[in-house]
Amino acid sequence: MAIINQATRELQVKIVYYGPAKCGKTTNLEQVHANVQNVQEKGKLVSLATSSDRTLFFDFLPIEAMAIKGFKTKFQLYTVPGQVIYNTTRQLVLRGVDGIVFAADSQWDKMQENVESFQNLEENLKLNLADIPYVIQYNKRDLPGAAPVDYLEYLLNNRDVQVPSFEACASKCEGVFETLNMITRLLLHKFINESQRKAA
Amino acid sequence: MLSLPQLIEEDVAVLDAALGDLITRSEATAALVIDKGGPLIIERGNCDDFDTTTMAALAAGSYCANQAIAGLVGESDFSSVYQQGVTHSLLVQNVDDQLLLVVIFRASLSVGAIKYFAAGTTQLIANQMVRARERAPDEGMDLVELNLADTSSLFQRREPAQQRAV
Ligand SMILES: Nc1nc2c(ncn2[C@@H]2O[C@H](COP(=O)(O)OP(=O)(O)OP(=O)(O)O)[C@@H](O)[C@H]2O)c(=O)[nH]1
Numbered sequence: 559m560a561i562i563n564q565a566t567r568e569l570q571v572k573i574v575y576y577g578p579a580k581c582g583k584t585t586n587l588e589q590v591h592a593n594v595q596n597v598q599e600k601g602k603l604v605s606l607a608t609s610s611d612r613t614l615f616f617d618f619l620p621i622e623a624m625a626i627k628g629f630k631t632k633f634q635l636y637t638v639p640g641q642v643i644y645n646t647t648r649q650l651v652l653r654g655v656d657g658i659v660f661a662a663d664s665q666w667d668k669m670q671e672n673v674e675s676f677q678n679l680e681e682n683l684k685l686n687l688a689d690i691p692y693v694i695q696y697n698k699r700d701l702p703g704a705a706p707v708d709y710l711e712y713l714l715n716n717r718d719v720q721v722p723s724f725e726a727c728a729s730k731c732e733g734v735f736e737t738l739n740m741i742t743r744l745l746l747h748k749f750i751n752e753s754q755r756k757a758a
Numbered sequence: 759m760l761s762l763p764q765l766i767e768e769d770v771a772v773l774d775a776a777l778g779d780l781i782t783r784s785e786a787t788a789a790l791v792i793d794k795g796g797p798l799i800i801e802r803g804n805c806d807d808f809d810t811t812t813m814a815a816l817a818a819g820s821y822c823a824n825q826a827i828a829g830l831v832g833e834s835d836f837s838s839v840y841q842q843g844v845t846h847s848l849l850v851q852n853v854d855d856q857l858l859l860v861v862i863f864r865a866s867l868s869v870g871a872i873k874y875f876a877a878g879t880t881q882l883i884a885n886q887m888v889r890a891r892e893r894a895p896d897e898g899m900d901l902v903e904l905n906l907a908d909t910s911s912l913f914q915r916r917e918p919a920q921q922r923a924v
């Protein structure tokens with residue numbers, strides 16, 4: 559849950575990048591870290607990874623922005639390890655999550671892994687996926703073996719309410735900021751709506 | 759999912775005083791209250807030398823990982839992680855379902871003493887969280903009058919040209 563500290567007028571939100579192994583979650587955070595501008599404060603990117611650069615526990619990037627006037631808003635971006643065996647650590651990283659970016663790998667031969675990772679997300683979330691804001695990113699659009707977006711939508715974005723989805727090439731920083739801005743927007747709007755409902 | 763209750767000034771003052779008291783009595787360097795999901799709630803003491811935001815995320819991850827390990831070996835009575843260092847040591851102590859207390863102290867101090875003082879502090883914090891939860895079980899913050907900044911482009915990408923200039 560978003561942490562709201564009325565005394566210090568501070569809001570903290572946790573966004574988790576989820577998806578199959580090597581789909582580009584860590585790359586998303588690296589690109590945000592390298593290219594973001596106009597933010598109040600940007601922290602270090604911390605990666606708990608194996609020697610072969612695969613995420614072992616999580617990556618963590620804190621950034622602070624003025625999202626609501628008069629409020630310090632701290633965004634905490636995390637990635638999970640995509641490798642199937644690290645399921646316990648994925649569950650730990652999901653603790654207290656406010657919003658999710660599901661990153662899919664567009665290559666044809668990754669379709670099963672995409673679907674399984676999505677199912678795994680649903681299993682690991684203690685909440686119903688419908689109750690938590692999320693967006694989908696179709697990454698690696700630059701590769702020749704990329705499946706058509708329509709097909710990916712059919713596979714992964716097939717619920718009653720479709721969520722926003724983005725084509726991306728994270729290694730070239732394409733689609734990275736679009737994705738992040740959309741999940742942020744969904745989160746803040748949900749948050750404001752809820753507090754209005756409660757205040758009413 | 760259990761979430762942190764709304765904290766008002768009174769809560770923050772109590773937490774702040776509890777941490778201040780802990781530092782005075784135990785001679786610890788710094789103390790933090792963090793959420794098990796990673797966020798830092800409050801810090802006190804000499805924190806300038808430490809990146810406390812990152813420390814909070816890592817300490818929460820490390821505590822939860824250790825708790826999961828304890829579960830794997832059938833150890834249910836798990837409530838703290840102690841990391842011994844050369845100059846500074848670290849104690850991460852459970853507060854309640856939601857929070858952890860992190861104490862950073864000079865390695866020359868005894869961890870036993872730190873644990874002893876920390877036990878009183880975690881109790882104070884836990885009690886205050888119960889009060890906060892009872893005060894307003896599901897009251898949100900009144901954000902009606904607040905205006906959302908333009909979120910369509912909250913995070914902006916640096917122009918590639920600028921990138922070359924740097
Ligand atoms: N061609 C191409 N390669 C990409 C793209 N995005 C990421 N990669 C590459 O894919 C590989 C894996 O990327 P990571 O970001 O480490 O993947 P991950 O999802 O964090 O993987 P795990 O940590 O194992 O779950 C790296 O070699 C990246 O450079 C992309 O859009 N196109």
Ligand SMILES: [Mg+2]
Nearest residue numbers: 583584612613
């Ligand atoms: Mg990774």
